[in-house]
Amino acid sequence: MSDIREIPIIARGRIIRPTEDDAAIFNGRGGAQFRSPDPHRHIHDLVMGNPVLLTDLMDTPTSQIIEFLVEVGKRLRLDDNPFFQESFELGLQAGGLSEPILRAIYDRLPAMFDGGELTERVENTIGSAFLDGWVPRDSHGGRHRVRAVGTRQLHITAGNVPVVAAATIIGGALTKSDILIKSPSNDPLTANAIARTMIELDASHPVTRHVAVAYWKGGDEVMEQQIVRTTRIDKITAWGGMSSVKHIQKYLQPGLDLIALNPKFSVSLIGAEALESEAAMDEAATGIAVMSGLMNQTACVNTRMVYVECGDDDESLARLEDLGRRVAAAYKTLPAFFSTPAAAPNPELEAELEAVAMEDDFYTVIGDTVEGGVVVSRFPDRVDFFDQLNNRVVNLVPVANLLDAIKWCDDTTQNVGIYPESLRDRVINPFSLAGVQQFVPLSGGDATKVYREFGTNPAGLPHDGIEPMRRSVRWVIDHRPPAEEAVDHLQIAAE
Amino acid sequence: MAEAALATKTVLDPAHAEHWPDLGFEALYAMSWRDCLEAQTEALRHRFQRMSGSLPALDKLAAKEGITTVDSIEDALPLMFDHRVFKNYPLSLIETRNIPKLHAWLGRLTTHDLSGMELSDLTTIEAWLDRLDEHGMIVTTSSGTTGKLSFVPRSQTEYPAWERSYMIMLHAALGVDPYTDKLETFAPSYRGGHQTALKVPMMFNTFAAGGVEHYHTLYQTHMSADLMSLAGRMQAAEDRGELERLGLDPALLTARQEMIALAKRRPQDLADWFEALFEGWRGKRIKISGLGGDLLRTAIDGSNKGIKPSFAPGSVAFYGGGLKGFKHDLPDWEAYVCDFFGMEKLGTGYGMSEVISQSPRCSHGNYHLMPMIVPVLFDADMKPLPREGKQTGRFGFFDLLAQTYWGGFISGDEVTLHWEEDCGCGRKQPYVGPAISRYADKEGGDDKITCAGTAKAYDDFLSFVSEG
Numbered sequence: 034m035s036d037i038r039e040i041p042i043i044a045r046g047r048i049i050r051p052t053e054d055d056a057a058i059f060n061g062r063g064g065a066q067f068r069s070p071d072p073h074r075h076i077h078d079l080v081m082g083n084p085v086l087l088t089d090l091m092d093t094p095t096s097q098i099i100e101f102l103v104e105v106g107k108r109l110r111l112d113d114n115p116f117f118q119e120s121f122e123l124g125l126q127a128g129g130l131s132e133p134i135l136r137a138i139y140d141r142l143p144a145m146f147d148g149g150e151l152t153e154r155v156e157n158t159i160g161s162a163f164l165d166g167w168v169p170r171d172s173h174g175g176r177h178r179v180r181a182v183g184t185r186q187l188h189i190t191a192g193n194v195p196v197v198a199a200a201t202i203i204g205g206a207l208t209k210s211d212i213l214i215k216s217p218s219n220d221p222l223t224a225n226a227i228a229r230t231m232i233e234l235d236a237s238h239p240v241t242r243h244v245a246v247a248y249w250k251g252g253d254e255v256m257e258q259q260i261v262r263t264t265r266i267d268k269i270t271a272w273g274g275m276s277s278v279k280h281i282q283k284y285l286q287p288g289l290d291l292i293a294l295n296p297k298f299s300v301s302l303i304g305a306e307a308l309e310s311e312a313a314m315d316e317a318a319t320g321i322a323v324m325s326g327l328m329n330q331t332a333c334v335n336t337r338m339v340y341v342e343c344g345d346d347d348e349s350l351a352r353l354e355d356l357g358r359r360v361a362a363a364y365k366t367l368p369a370f371f372s373t374p375a376a377a378p379n380p381e382l383e384a385e386l387e388a389v390a391m392e393d394d395f396y397t398v399i400g401d402t403v404e405g406g407v408v409v410s411r412f413p414d415r416v417d418f419f420d421q422l423n424n425r426v427v428n429l430v431p432v433a434n435l436l437d438a439i440k441w442c443d444d445t446t447q448n449v450g451i452y453p454e455s456l457r458d459r460v461i462n463p464f465s466l467a468g469v470q471q472f473v474p475l476s477g478g479d480a481t482k483v484y485r486e487f488g489t490n491p492a493g494l495p496h497d498g499i500e501p502m503r504r505s506v507r508w509v510i511d512h513r514p515p516a517e518e519a520v521d522h523l524q525i526a527a528e
Numbered sequence: 529m530a531e532a533a534l535a536t537k538t539v540l541d542p543a544h545a546e547h548w549p550d551l552g553f554e555a556l557y558a559m560s561w562r563d564c565l566e567a568q569t570e571a572l573r574h575r576f577q578r579m580s581g582s583l584p585a586l587d588k589l590a591a592k593e594g595i596t597t598v599d600s601i602e603d604a605l606p607l608m609f610d611h612r613v614f615k616n617y618p619l620s621l622i623e624t625r626n627i628p629k630l631h632a633w634l635g636r637l638t639t640h641d642l643s644g645m646e647l648s649d650l651t652t653i654e655a656w657l658d659r660l661d662e663h664g665m666i667v668t669t670s671s672g673t674t675g676k677l678s679f680v681p682r683s684q685t686e687y688p689a690w691e692r693s694y695m696i697m698l699h700a701a702l703g704v705d706p707y708t709d710k711l712e713t714f715a716p717s718y719r720g721g722h723q724t725a726l727k728v729p730m731m732f733n734t735f736a737a738g739g740v741e742h743y744h745t746l747y748q749t750h751m752s753a754d755l756m757s758l759a760g761r762m763q764a765a766e767d768r769g770e771l772e773r774l775g776l777d778p779a780l781l782t783a784r785q786e787m788i789a790l791a792k793r794r795p796q797d798l799a800d801w802f803e804a805l806f807e808g809w810r811g812k813r814i815k816i817s818g819l820g821g822d823l824l825r826t827a828i829d830g831s832n833k834g835i836k837p838s839f840a841p842g843s844v845a846f847y848g849g850g851l852k853g854f855k856h857d858l859p860d861w862e863a864y865v866c867d868f869f870g871m872e873k874l875g876t877g878y879g880m881s882e883v884i885s886q887s888p889r890c891s892h893g894n895y896h897l898m899p900m901i902v903p904v905l906f907d908a909d910m911k912p913l914p915r916e917g918k919q920t921g922r923f924g925f926f927d928l929l930a931q932t933y934w935g936g937f938i939s940g941d942e943v944t945l946h947w948e949e950d951c952g953c954g955r956k957q958p959y960v961g962p963a964i965s966r967y968a969d970k971e972g973g974d975d976k977i978t979c980a981g982t983a984k985a986y987d988d989f990l991s992f993v994s995e996g
Contacts, residue, residue, distance in 0.1 A: 380908075380910065384610045384612060385612060387610060388610050388612035388613055388616040389616055391585060391588055391589065391613065391616065392616055392617065392633065394629075394632075394633075395617070395618050396618075410618070412618060412620065413620075414618055414619070414620040416618075417618070417619050417676060
């Protein structure tokens with residue numbers, strides 16, 4: 034059992050610490066316990082009932098907001114930021130990611146606050162002109178002008194990677210919005226740590242003054258009934274699908290916009306060419322290992338099923354198994370900064386693997402849940418426990434035609450890995466219609482290069498099939514009368 | 529102690545564990561588990577020897593674990609089947625009705641040679657299970673939350689001991705000896721079919737009631753195994769407007785519509801059926817057998833309507849399946865049910881489809897195991913917990929009544945097992961109780977949120993088909 038950590042409530046530039054008679058104890062992950070002020074007593078510190086109080090942010094030019102975020106980013110270093118060190122420790126304790134991977138993620142967080150990156154994010158989505166003023170949208174003298182206006186947002190965030198906390202704070206600032214972050218039990222501190230860094234830097238900055246962070250248990254009716262009201266919240270961004278929205282669903286009503294970032298999984302499509310030569314097999318295996326192995330398969334971007342264009346005769350299946358062995362071997366060569374063996378086996382998944390391993394007519398199992406593994410289906414269907422694939426374990430499924438895999442893809446399918454490139458044009462349209470959200474390349478053969486290529490998305494691209502930044506603001510129209518009418522009215526008034 | 533052990537060994541013949549239930553529950557519960565252990569170990573060795581070489585699934589596991597002989601219970605622990613083994617076939621075999629492959633899969637789980645059976649004329653899972661029955665198998669099915677059916681490969685070989693162990697369990701739970709005291713039995717359920725929760729009562733309630741005409745059920749039909757296993761798939765296809773494209777037997781589509789209609793009607797039918805029972809059997813001695821939730825719902829609705837059943841003294845009820853999420857605010861729902869129905873006793877037991885000998889609840893609310901089960905409790909790392917004091921962990925067991933399939937099994941239940949034989953009811957043997965929880969129910973208990981995973985669609989149809 035570990036000691037109890039103190040997690041204050043962050044309330045728009047103020048830090049509210051737990052006291053003798055104002056405290057609530059929560060259970061976190063990995064036996065962690067934390068103590069916060071009783072959230073029931075601080076509802077008014079968390080919500081902003083009067084939206085006009087956003088005037089300060091509205092009047093702050095985007096360029097100044099970006100300058101402030103850049104300064105915040107410089108201070109988000111694990112080496113000398115005690116808030117970050119604590120949040121890192123707790124993240125390790127939660128156990129989702131191993132030390133080298135989590136460290137690498139923290140090391141990359143400051144880059145999210147890079148000025149060029151932030152500018153790109155704004156200009157590729159809303160456009161700073163729309164945030165900073167009224168922009169004419171017609172061709173007859175600017176009588177119709179549009180402005181992107183900040184909103185009051187509740188974010189129910191995911192905690193499997195601390196990137197989510199950082200992106201949420203950035204998104205709030207860049208949309209000139211007031212944000213309340215409900216932290217997840219598997220990462221209760223990252224958003225808190227960033228907000229406290231902001232307070233240290235400038236507690237009275239309009240961005241700092243519109244960030245609130247708290248933890249309460251999902252489903253706490255008092256909290257959710259008090260907070261989720263059209264008078265207090267305009268937009269809700271909920272990660273995690275049903276498990277996070279089921280509690281608040283009953284409070285939803287017209288006027289409250291739910292931006293649901295549902296849980297996703299990812300798949301890969303591998304063309305027949307991949308089985309035709311040793312070199313192609315190795316290149317495909319590396320791509321599959323990187324896409325499933327990065328961040329140890331804890332995220333939505335990780336491929337779990339791999340559909341391979343392949344017959345189900347013994348000779349074809351032998352080649353498919355060969356590819357499977359190469360994937361398992363490739364896991365062992367992945368650099369530790371993005372993928373490592375699991376700290377412990379996954380007993381449930383291990384039991385599934387053992388159960389199907391007994392049926393060698395149907396499945397071949399290679400590897401395990403520590404080193405990573407592959408289940409090769411010997412017939413065209415995924416394993417029944419596909420939604421439990423984790424710990425760097427993928428399922429290779431032979432399909433006569435890759436388009437057959439469409440039936441297993443829908444809006445829960447986020448990324449589709451492609452190998453080789455020659456099949457891309459054949460698959461992107463039908464799979465887009467089926468619901469998938471991004472196609473990514475698996476070729477290259479060098480694990481680090483394939484991995485780095487995943488990180489080259491410019492800021493401000495759509496996410497999960499929508500544009501969250503554009504969804505998060507209110508688009509307001511200012512419709513003015515024609516110029517001559519305005520003159521007429523003046524004349525009438527003058528007479 | 530040594531004398532008791534010797535005496536026990538002469539009574540419990542290790543070469544014929546299937547005869548142990550013949551002793552009756554009083555004799556079995558008079559023995560200490562410590563005195564049974566040697567006979568149990570010997571019986572386990574015997575079962576392993578007899579099955580080795582003729583049970584492919586066991587041979588494969590034994591070869592993987594490098595086990596050739598079993599001289600202690602600890603030796604056999606690596607040979608316990610995971611609860612997935614009875615359903616580790618690919619679901620697509622059911623979707624495509626690939627009965628030969630499914631049949632070959634089942635064949636690896638039993639010592640019976642199923643290879644010569646005619647299968648070419650079979651088009652449904654239900655017909656396949658019927659055919660297996662005709663050939664001496666008694667396969668029962670159950671479906672978990674995913675709807676995937678598991679198949680427990682029992683046979684006529686197990687039947688005599690199965691029946692006896694069920695009767696002594698009922699006797700111990702209700703205080704009524706079903707061999708000498710036949711009770712008209714009423715079950716607000718479907719009837720027949722291969723689902724464990726229906727097939728087992730059909731076999732044994734009929735016997736305990738004194739004949740098929742004395743066993744009364746709410747419905748005379750049942751959900752076919754095909755419908756149970758394809759319900760989720762059919763719903764998904766219907767959502768896409770592609771139900772016709774699944775190429776299913778039109779009779780199955782009709783049956784589905786009927787089951788949906790039936791399920792909608794069921795609350796009313798249930799109320800009517802009970803009212804007819806209360807009227808028609810007033811003053812008579814009967815037995816009611818059903819799901820806890822159904823009994824409680826009936827008691828609450830009946831009380832609200834001012835109904836008061838009045839059966840003869842000595843009437844009893846036996847329930848299973850818990851309350852299945854039925855919400856109520858009664859401090860003691862069982863007393864409420866007992867009181868409403870005017871029952872002398874409300875009995876229940878602890879068991880699962882995969883074990884033959886079920887454990888009746890005693891007067892102190894505990895579930896005493898019988899020596900036909902060798903229990904083993906595992907900690908979170910799947911290390912066996914010591915046989916002493918009070919232990920909480922995952923429940924595993926060797927079912928010594930399994931003669932033609934391997935009885936070593938790790939369940940999905942977390943239980944507390946008491947080894948000290950200190951229950952106030954006076955019965956010996958290890959007991960489970962009082963709380964039992966399923967590991968699967970514990971997942972997703974707190975609000976850990978990630979971006980990965982699939983949203984499991986809640987499927988109304990599935991939820992009611994599994995009610996059985």
